[in-house]
Amino acid sequence: MTAQSGVTRELADFVAGSQWRDIPATARREGIRGLLNYVGCALGGCGDEAIGLAIHVLSPSFGPEQAGIIGRSERCDVLNAAFLNAASANVLEYDDTHLPTVMHPAAPVAPGLFALAEARGASGVELLHAFILGVEASCRVGNALMPHHYRRGAHITATCGIFGTAAAAGKLMELDPVRMNWALGHAATQSAGLVESLGSMSKSIGVGNAARNGLTGALFAEAGFTAAESAIEGKYGFAVVASDTVDLGKITSGLGAEWEILANAYKPYPCGVVLFPVIDACLALRKRITVPVDQIAAVAVRGHPLLRERTDRPEVADGRSAKVSLQHSVAVALLKGAAGIAQFTDAAVADPAVQALRDRVTAEDDPSIPVEAAVVEVRLADGSSLTEHVRDGRGTPGRPMSDIELDAKVNECAAFAAPFVDVPALIAAIRDIESMGDAAHIMRMAVPV
Amino acid sequence: MTAQSGVTRELADFVAGSQWRDIPATARREGIRGLLNYVGCALGGCGDEAIGLAIHVLSPSFGPEQAGIIGRSERCDVLNAAFLNAASANVLEYDDTHLPTVMHPAAPVAPGLFALAEARGASGVELLHAFILGVEASCRVGNALMPHHYRRGAHITATCGIFGTAAAAGKLMELDPVRMNWALGHAATQSAGLVESLGSMSKSIGVGNAARNGLTGALFAEAGFTAAESAIEGKYGFAVVASDTVDLGKITSGLGAEWEILANAYKPYPCGVVLFPVIDACLALRKRITVPVDQIAAVAVRGHPLLRERTDRPEVADGRSAKVSLQHSVAVALLKGAAGIAQFTDAAVADPAVQALRDRVTAEDDPSIPVEAAVVEVRLADGSSLTEHVRDGRGTPGRPMSDIELDAKVNECAAFAAPFVDVPALIAAIRDIESMGDAAHIMRMAVPV
Numbered sequence: 001m002t003a004q005s006g007v008t009r010e011l012a013d014f015v016a017g018s019q020w021r022d023i024p025a026t027a028r029r030e031g032i033r034g035l036l037n038y039v040g041c042a043l044g045g046c047g048d049e050a051i052g053l054a055i056h057v058l059s060p061s062f063g064p065e066q067a068g069i070i071g072r073s074e075r076c077d078v079l080n081a082a083f084l085n086a087a088s089a090n091v092l093e094y095d096d097t098h099l100p101t102v103m104h105p106a107a108p109v110a111p112g113l114f115a116l117a118e119a120r121g122a123s124g125v126e127l128l129h130a131f132i133l134g135v136e137a138s139c140r141v142g143n144a145l146m147p148h149h150y151r152r153g154a155h156i157t158a159t160c161g162i163f164g165t166a167a168a169a170g171k172l173m174e175l176d177p178v179r180m181n182w183a184l185g186h187a188a189t190q191s192a193g194l195v196e197s198l199g200s201m202s203k204s205i206g207v208g209n210a211a212r213n214g215l216t217g218a219l220f221a222e223a224g225f226t227a228a229e230s231a232i233e234g235k236y237g238f239a240v241v242a243s244d245t246v247d248l249g250k251i252t253s254g255l256g257a258e259w260e261i262l263a264n265a266y267k268p269y270p271c272g273v274v275l276f277p278v279i280d281a282c283l284a285l286r287k288r289i290t291v292p293v294d295q296i297a298a299v300a301v302r303g304h305p306l307l308r309e310r311t312d313r314p315e316v317a318d319g320r321s322a323k324v325s326l327q328h329s330v331a332v333a334l335l336k337g338a339a340g341i342a343q344f345t346d347a348a349v350a351d352p353a354v355q356a357l358r359d360r361v362t363a364e365d366d367p368s369i370p371v372e373a374a375v376v377e378v379r380l381a382d383g384s385s386l387t388e389h390v391r392d393g394r395g396t397p398g399r400p401m402s403d404i405e406l407d408a409k410v411n412e413c414a415a416f417a418a419p420f421v422d423v424p425a426l427i428a429a430i431r432d433i434e435s436m437g438d439a440a441h442i443m444r445m446a447v448p449v
Numbered sequence: 450m451t452a453q454s455g456v457t458r459e460l461a462d463f464v465a466g467s468q469w470r471d472i473p474a475t476a477r478r479e480g481i482r483g484l485l486n487y488v489g490c491a492l493g494g495c496g497d498e499a500i501g502l503a504i505h506v507l508s509p510s511f512g513p514e515q516a517g518i519i520g521r522s523e524r525c526d527v528l529n530a531a532f533l534n535a536a537s538a539n540v541l542e543y544d545d546t547h548l549p550t551v552m553h554p555a556a557p558v559a560p561g562l563f564a565l566a567e568a569r570g571a572s573g574v575e576l577l578h579a580f581i582l583g584v585e586a587s588c589r590v591g592n593a594l595m596p597h598h599y600r601r602g603a604h605i606t607a608t609c610g611i612f613g614t615a616a617a618a619g620k621l622m623e624l625d626p627v628r629m630n631w632a633l634g635h636a637a638t639q640s641a642g643l644v645e646s647l648g649s650m651s652k653s654i655g656v657g658n659a660a661r662n663g664l665t666g667a668l669f670a671e672a673g674f675t676a677a678e679s680a681i682e683g684k685y686g687f688a689v690v691a692s693d694t695v696d697l698g699k700i701t702s703g704l705g706a707e708w709e710i711l712a713n714a715y716k717p718y719p720c721g722v723v724l725f726p727v728i729d730a731c732l733a734l735r736k737r738i739t740v741p742v743d744q745i746a747a748v749a750v751r752g753h754p755l756l757r758e759r760t761d762r763p764e765v766a767d768g769r770s771a772k773v774s775l776q777h778s779v780a781v782a783l784l785k786g787a788a789g790i791a792q793f794t795d796a797a798v799a800d801p802a803v804q805a806l807r808d809r810v811t812a813e814d815d816p817s818i819p820v821e822a823a824v825v826e827v828r829l830a831d832g833s834s835l836t837e838h839v840r841d842g843r844g845t846p847g848r849p850m851s852d853i854e855l856d857a858k859v860n861e862c863a864a865f866a867a868p869f870v871d872v873p874a875l876i877a878a879i880r881d882i883e884s885m886g887d888a889a890h891i892m893r894m895a896v897p898v
Contacts, residue, residue, distance in 0.1 A: 053669070053672050053674050054669070056672055057668045057669050057671075057672045057674065058665075060512065060513070060526070061512040061513075061526035061527060061528045062512050062526075063509065063510040063526070064509070064510075066509075077510035077511075077512070078509075078510060080510070152685075152689060153684070153686060153689055153690040154690055155638070158638075182651070185646065185651050186651050186654055188643055188645070188646075189604070189607075189641065189642055189643045189646040189651050189652075189654060190641050190642075190654060192638065192640055192641035193639075194637055194685060194686060194687060195685035196637070196638070196677040196679065196680055196684070196685040196686040197634065197637075197676065197677050197680070199677070200634070200676050200677050201669075201675045201676070202634050202635050202638050202669075202674070202675065202676035202677060202680075205635055205639060205665075205666070205669065205674075206638045206639070209662065213658065216506075216507075216654075219506045220503070220506050220651075223502050223506045224502060225499065225502050225503070225651070225654075226649045226650045226651065227649050227650070228645040228646050228648070228649050228651060230645065231645055231646070231651075234645040235602070235645070236602030236643060236644035236645040237602060237643060237645040240601060240602055241601055241603055241643060
């Protein structure tokens with residue numbers, strides 16, 4: 001079987017045939033960090049207005065109480081649970097990022113696994129194994145379609161995430177290769193999501209559907225519902241519909257030898273990734289400023305041209321647009337000494353002191369500065385100035401989030417929207433997931449008693 | 450507002466602002482025929498293996514019994530009901546066809562309306578009005594993307610059907626223009642479906658999702674869940690993602706003056722549209738053959754080259770592939786004097802007499818023959834021959850299905866899979882839908898007592 005024909009089946013064979021012993025320790029460790037980050041982000045997002053509205057809309061159609069919603073007391077059928085947990089884990093823009101594709105893999109892939117664990121039972125190893133394979137499938141399909149797929153307007157977290165969702169759920173169901181192939185086929189025909197939706201609540205529908213519909217696809221396949229075997233590579237298949245730049249070999253080459261989850265990063269701040277080094281610099285500067293911060297006269301940021309292109313946004317309307325505003329990020333980091341969820345709310349945007357400082361922030365392109373670096377200069381009212389140069393922002397490949405930083409992030413998320421959670425116990429449980437007989441235990445720890 | 454900017458909003462304004470008195474009598478009549486054909490097709494499809502499997506898979510997640518499934522005793526939440534009725538109405542390839550796009554508009558659009566009528570109440574006029582507008586929205590979006598959208602591999606019934614589903618459901622909910630715009634935005638970000646899936650059960654997931662997710666989008670919009678306002682025409686919006694040949698003017702030009710439902714046709718036979726004149730000719734020939742039909746030595750068909758390209762298929766594996774087989778269609782029409790649902794089942798394919806006659810059918814291209822015409826010559830064992838030339842096959846633009854033929858089709862569908870239905874009463878009720886206070890009455894007539 002070549003890389004150009006039968007890639008859907010080849011991917012299905014790999015997922016269906018994978019053994020736990022085949023997963024290297026590095027991938028296992030990153031899988032655990034991915035699950036931890038997922039649960040944390042969902043604890044932070046569960047109180048968001050969009051999630052409350054989604055529950056309001058969907059609850060009249062809720063099926064039996066098979067599965068929980070992280071951070072909330074409602075329970076529902078596995079499909080609605082998958083939708084809501086995915087939307088919640090992604091809604092704050094705080095979830096993981098597969099750096100080669102800028103996809104957020106965990107939000108679609110993980111929820112269906114936890115829902116299945118609650119409804120049917122699954123061990124920690126089984127869930128972790130399926131999660132790692134799901135991330136692998138999503139990211140490989142994404143790799144094959146980049147860059148045109150995203151550039152044209154496909155919201156890759158949703159459009160490619162659904163392949164991982166179906167693969168992971170199918171793995172937990174122990175689908176044979178034929179049925180795994182069908183699960184991927186059902187994923188392909190349901191793939192959807194537009195970049196145009198970003199910045200509106202509608203984004204959450206795309207991410208939620210990737211979780212729900214991928215899981216649905218695996219359930220249909222399990223029952224013998226047939227699909228196109230060449231759903232990805234076929235003449236009228238997903239690849240040709242989704243991108244003008246297709247390299248199907250990226251789906252199959254190095255399967256089992258190279259692991260995409262190792263390219264998965266965790267955000268230190270719930271905002272655009274290009275802002276990370278800027279915020280790092282501002283937090284460092286704040287510690288060096290000995291006068292009151294209202295003495296800041298001006299802030300000058302130098303960075304890669306992409307920084308200004310994506311985030312030069314002095315006017316911010318709400319918390320959502322603040323997440324892509326250089327000016328807002330600088331202002332909160334210097335004034336509050338933090339750039340967490342609380343600093344990207346509508347209330348933080350309306351804070352007069354933050355507003356005033358936003359107006360004093362300017363940015364300048366410097367093509368010699370890499371995208372993961374930035375230089376920030378603060379000029380004080382007395383004429384003096386301080387400069388900070390960050391070469392590798394936290395959460396970028398040269399400076400990944402440490403375990404301690406990840407734990408602190410989970411703590412921050414829970415404190416923001418789910419303060420009832422025993423966070424140390426939850427973190428310990430997830431870190432020890434390989435010895436957990438019942439993976440649903442994690443869900444029970446993540447909802448109110 | 451020009452046709453190039455704000456088309457999503459312009460379409461939303463039109464749908465939200467439409468008054469019943471604005472709908473011309475011709476469109477009302479065709480809307481009723483469309484609903485009748487929809488209910489008939491769902492009565493025929495409700496017993497299909499794919500529908501049974503889908504209910505098996507989805508029923509563990511069924512919500513409250515808010516809505517029915519045509520021809521079946523199960524009841525479920527409105528979203529699952531929309532999915533299942535859409536899949537059922539389309540599964541036999543017997544549903545309506547919007548000739549300019551070859552889209553099947555009713556299967557996605559109608560189910561959500563009947564589900565809402567059951568759950569919330571709606572008059573016959575309200576439902577019919579919403580249905581006509583939904584078909585309008587689906588077909589106009591499709592017109593704007595043809596021909597590249599379908600040619601590349603998008604299953605247009607699903608990918609564009611979802612716009613009509615959202616518009617129609619939103620109309621029944623009386624959404625204001627802003628919310629109608631959001632409903633269309635939620636539709637855009639959920640648009641999915643691959644031509645590659647045709648020929649497998651997976652096709653039904655695409656059509657079912659178009660019904661479910663369009664309805665979901667309208668429900669989200671009703672609750673204030675925001676979407677991209679330029680979801681169709683935006684820089685990263687649906688149109689640019691979906692097609693390389695986009696003419697947005699086709700969405701907005703002539704709105705309210707030209708009605709797409711007038712280009713909607715109904716199939717006389719549950720098979721490929723190019724086969725209609727061939728079957729008509731065979732049915733006419735059968736009446737002229739005075740010897741036993743086993744005396745047929747050979748059948749020669751002449752037609753437009755598209756006929757052979759799409760349907761020259763002497764070997765047929767099952768009922769599904771028989772629907773695109775010239776040889777099978779000719780054989781059953783001559784042998785059985787019919788080409789209905791029962792003649793395109795696995796059992797009909799396996800019939801030895803049909804098999805034998807299939808082997809004696811040949812086809813020849815004749816570019817001078819239009820696609821809606823065909824010439825069939827039967828040579829008998831005694832050396833004599835009979836020829837029939839059909840210029841306009843039933844169900845083609847020059848020879849649309851009459852009301853009487855449509856009634857007979859509904860009868861055939863119900864007899865095939867839902868014989869308990871009082872078909873004359875059901876047909877009378879649908880034809881009189883404009884005077885019906887409670888449109889859910891139709892659903893009650895279409896399920897077992």
